[in-house]
Amino acid sequence: xxxxxxxxxxxxxxxxxxxxxxxxxxxxxxxxxxxxxxxxxxxxxxxxxxxxxxxxxxxxxxxxxxxxxxxxxxxxxxxxxxxxxxxxxxxxxxxxxxxxxxxxxxxxxxxxxxxxxxxxxxxxxxxxxxxxxxxxxxxxxxxxxxxxxxxxxxxxxxxxxxxxxxxxxxxxxxxxxxxxxxxxxxxxxxxxxxxxxxxxxxxxxxxxxxxxxxxxxxxxxxxxxxxxxxxxxxxxxxxxxxxxxxxxxxxxxxxxxxxxxxxxxxxxxxxxxxxxxxxxxxxxxxxxxxxxxxxxxxxxxxxxxxx
Amino acid sequence: xxxxxxxxxxxxxxxxxxxxxxxxxxxxxxxxxxxxxxxxxxxxxxxxxxxxxxxxxxxxxxxxxxxxxxxxxxxxxxxxxxxxxxxxxxxxxxxxxxxxxxxxxxxxxxxxxxxxxxxxxxxxxxxxxxxxxxxxxxxxxxxxxxxxxxxxxxxxxxxxxxxxxxxxxxxxxxxxxxxxxxxxxxxxxxxxxxxxxxxxxxxxxxxxxxxxxxxxxxxxxxxxxxxxxxxxxxxxxxxxxxxxxxxxxxxxxxxxxxxxxxxxxxxxxxxxxxxxxxxxxxxxxxxxxxxxxxxxxxxxxxxxxxxxxxxxxxxxxxxxxxxxxxxxxxxxxxxxxxxxxxxxxxxxxxxxxxxxxxxxxxxxxxxxxxxxxxxxxxxxxxxxxxxxxxxxxxxxxxxxxxxxxxxxxxxxxxxxxxxxxxxxxxxxxxxxxxxxxxxxxxxxxxxxxxxxxxxxxxxxxxx
Numbered sequence: 001x002x003x004x005x006x007x008x009x010x011x012x013x014x015x016x017x018x019x020x021x022x023x024x025x026x027x028x029x030x031x032x033x034x035x036x037x038x039x040x041x042x043x044x045x046x047x048x049x050x051x052x053x054x055x056x057x058x059x060x061x062x063x064x065x066x067x068x069x070x071x072x073x074x075x076x077x078x079x080x081x082x083x084x085x086x087x088x089x090x091x092x093x094x095x096x097x098x099x100x101x102x103x104x105x106x107x108x109x110x111x112x113x114x115x116x117x118x119x120x121x122x123x124x125x126x127x128x129x130x131x132x133x134x135x136x137x138x139x140x141x142x143x144x145x146x147x148x149x150x151x152x153x154x155x156x157x158x159x160x161x162x163x164x165x166x167x168x169x170x171x172x173x174x175x176x177x178x179x180x181x182x183x184x185x186x187x188x189x190x191x192x193x194x195x196x197x198x199x200x201x202x203x204x205x206x207x208x209x210x211x212x213x214x215x216x217x218x219x220x221x222x223x224x225x226x227x228x229x230x231x232x233x234x235x236x237x238x239x240x241x242x243x244x245x246x247x248x249x250x251x252x253x254x255x256x257x258x259x260x261x262x263x264x265x266x267x268x269x270x271x272x273x274x275x276x277x278x279x280x281x282x283x284x285x286x287x288x289x290x291x292x293x294x295x296x297x298x299x300x301x302x303x304x305x306x307x
Numbered sequence: 308x309x310x311x312x313x314x315x316x317x318x319x320x321x322x323x324x325x326x327x328x329x330x331x332x333x334x335x336x337x338x339x340x341x342x343x344x345x346x347x348x349x350x351x352x353x354x355x356x357x358x359x360x361x362x363x364x365x366x367x368x369x370x371x372x373x374x375x376x377x378x379x380x381x382x383x384x385x386x387x388x389x390x391x392x393x394x395x396x397x398x399x400x401x402x403x404x405x406x407x408x409x410x411x412x413x414x415x416x417x418x419x420x421x422x423x424x425x426x427x428x429x430x431x432x433x434x435x436x437x438x439x440x441x442x443x444x445x446x447x448x449x450x451x452x453x454x455x456x457x458x459x460x461x462x463x464x465x466x467x468x469x470x471x472x473x474x475x476x477x478x479x480x481x482x483x484x485x486x487x488x489x490x491x492x493x494x495x496x497x498x499x500x501x502x503x504x505x506x507x508x509x510x511x512x513x514x515x516x517x518x519x520x521x522x523x524x525x526x527x528x529x530x531x532x533x534x535x536x537x538x539x540x541x542x543x544x545x546x547x548x549x550x551x552x553x554x555x556x557x558x559x560x561x562x563x564x565x566x567x568x569x570x571x572x573x574x575x576x577x578x579x580x581x582x583x584x585x586x587x588x589x590x591x592x593x594x595x596x597x598x599x600x601x602x603x604x605x606x607x608x609x610x611x612x613x614x615x616x617x618x619x620x621x622x623x624x625x626x627x628x629x630x631x632x633x634x635x636x637x638x639x640x641x642x643x644x645x646x647x648x649x650x651x652x653x654x655x656x657x658x659x660x661x662x663x664x665x666x667x668x669x670x671x672x673x674x675x676x677x678x679x680x681x682x683x684x685x686x687x688x689x690x691x692x693x694x695x696x697x698x699x700x701x702x703x704x705x706x707x708x709x710x711x712x713x714x715x716x717x718x719x720x721x722x723x724x725x726x727x728x729x730x731x732x733x734x735x736x737x738x739x740x741x742x743x744x745x746x747x748x749x750x751x752x753x754x755x756x757x758x759x760x761x762x763x764x765x766x767x768x769x770x
Binding site: 006007008009010011014015018040042043044045046047048050051053054055057058061062064065068069072134135136141142143144157158159168169170171172173174175176179180182269301302303306 | 420667724
């Protein structure tokens with residue numbers, strides 16, 4: 001304010017008060033930042049920063065969810081993988097048994113015993129095919145069912161040929177692991193164990209058991225059929241492995257992203273602690289100076305000097 | 308010429324100096340009184356007798372001093388400016404308070420605002436897509452949908468409550484305006500009577516001016532000086548106070564205006580005498596009218612538009628899916644600005660997570676719903692643009708308040724420098740008038756001793 005005006009005690013008083021309260025207001029702002037630890041406490045503090053902060057928060061929530069989806073998908077794939085490894089062990093054992101039975105030295109009783117073991121292994125494989133993850137049979141596609149295969153080896157799920165689960169949506173279970181990226185995490189029974197209409201693993205095993213008992217001459221044909229199934233399972237295992245790697249890579253990326261976004265949010269929203277403390281101290285110095293000046297300015301008057 | 312004329316002259320001087328000392332005393336006494344205007348004595352030299360007479364002419368000097376009047380040192384122009392600037396400041400401050408309260412309603416950015424609730428809701432769809440068979444995931448999603456609906460409804464009713472309380476506030480302020488108007492009119496009439504009776508109405512005028520400046524913060528006014536020291540107060544070009552007569556204002560809510568229809572049938576201020584609308588701008592009334600008719604309804608309709616957007620995109624995608632019982636999806640939300648957002652689905656099994664044509668444990672539709680979070684022009688984006696507008700508007704209003712507060716302080720400073728009491732100045736005046744009084748007394752003593760010489764010591768010859 002220009003000094004061309006007539007200055008009165010009241011105006012000095014008013015102005016000092018105004019300046020003091022402005023100083024105090026700035027102090028309060030820094031105090032609020034320090035105590036909340038946040039640069040933005042309301043949208044008007046920084047409108048664009050506010051929206052960035054909102055978007056960052058939504059992104060964090062979304063990417064965390066992607067990471068959780070990936071972990072869940074990875075678990076699905078893991079369960080399917082270990083189940084199929086066990087199926088392969090069982091089929092390997094069956095293959096050994098057939099080879100032994102094909103050997104002329106095994107007699108009818110021996111073959112019957114082998115047939116009994118094959119039957120029990122078949123039952124084991126059906127149990128494995130009904131493996132559940134979180135109470136849901138993993139090989140039943142998207143069908144709402146308690147079992148993927150019943151005791152006789154009939155497929156109860158969906159996505160059986162001629163439907164192609166790779167094309168979806170029938171029989172396809174997916175996990176959304178990145179924006180627009182859905183990874184398939186399941187295999188349907190027919191994909192692993194063969195098309196029931198043409199003759200799946202369970203039909204082949206039934207045939208095997210019958211041939212062991214009644215028609216040993218047919219065993220080599222059966223063996224070929226079994227090998228086809230083993231090949232299929234191995235191929236599908238390889239596919240699972242590839243998906244597992246993909247989903248793990250996605251999860252890793254999601255976790256990295258979470259760190260990046262959190263850093264971004266912190267840069268927008270959080271205070272620079274040393275900077276804020278220094279600012280507050282500077283403001284405190286200014287406030288003290290204003291107080292000091294006020295106490296000096298309000299004191300003197302002509303009254304002090306008149307006798 | 309009378310021999311005793313000098314005594315009279317001395318007396319006039321003593322009277323005038325004493326009056327001046329009293330004025331200085333009055334100024335000092337009111338140095339901190341709100342609205343007090345410093346006063347100054349107007350003195351004039353008393354001229355010699357000017358009426359010529361044949362046998363009596365006056366050959367001496369002047370006849371002493373006269374007190375011509377006591378002046379209020381107040382600049383009417385600055386008074387007018389101050390009234391306007393205070394009105395603008397009160398207007399902006401009212402708006403700024405409205406915006407500050409709206410920021411509280413939305414409470415962003417935070418972990419609990421609508422944005423966070425939206426993110427939770429979308430994440431809930433992911434969980435359902437991961438485990439479509441799990442009723443817990445579905446129940447959790449429904450809970451989140453209800454929380455989200457509550458969040459939107461609370462924000463909407465927060466704005467409505469703010470609108471209602473602003474209307475109450477407006478009514479209180481308008482009745483305050485009316486009472487101030489009638490008190491100003493009473494003071495005006497007292498001032499007119501006093502000045503017609505030749506009395507000094509300065510203290511009354513100070514009181515009246517204080518009321519006028521109080522009034523200027525409530526409602527935008529123009530002040531016009533009138534005869535005999537009275538002032539007229541105009542609101543939107545029409546007289547609220549004219550001399551000793553005050554008019555009344557009233558708040559009008561045509562057809563039961565609420566926040567929902569305020570933009571089409573706005574709240575108005577009417578003149579009570581003829582129900583003619585008053586053109587009000589500025590002051591707290593002006594600020595509240597803007598808030599009631601523009602700002603609050605605008606933000607409410609934008610919030611409603613976000614809610615409608617959410618309802619539409621979720622419903623449109625949800626009906627494409629199939630629920631756990633194999634039935635086609637139904638509408639998930641229903642929204643009406645009057646009743647708010649509600650969740651229609653109560654049975655978790657009715658959440659249509661599966662894509663049509665797939666098995667019931669498919670989660671494709673749930674993924675599609677989860678992806679609505681990033682839909683261009685979707686509810687998240689629209690809500691964010693609402694918050695950014697709120698932030699910018701609030702920031703702009705706060706800056707305007709800061710600037711206007713500076714201007715108002717300057718005008719107040721100029722006005723105070725004109726009308727305020729400077730103690731040093733008054734002390735100097737006191738000393739000057741005291742000295743003049745002493746000199747006047749000495750003059751009286753001189754006259755007295757002259758007369759003593761004349762009366763008691765002369766004519767002693769031959770005694």
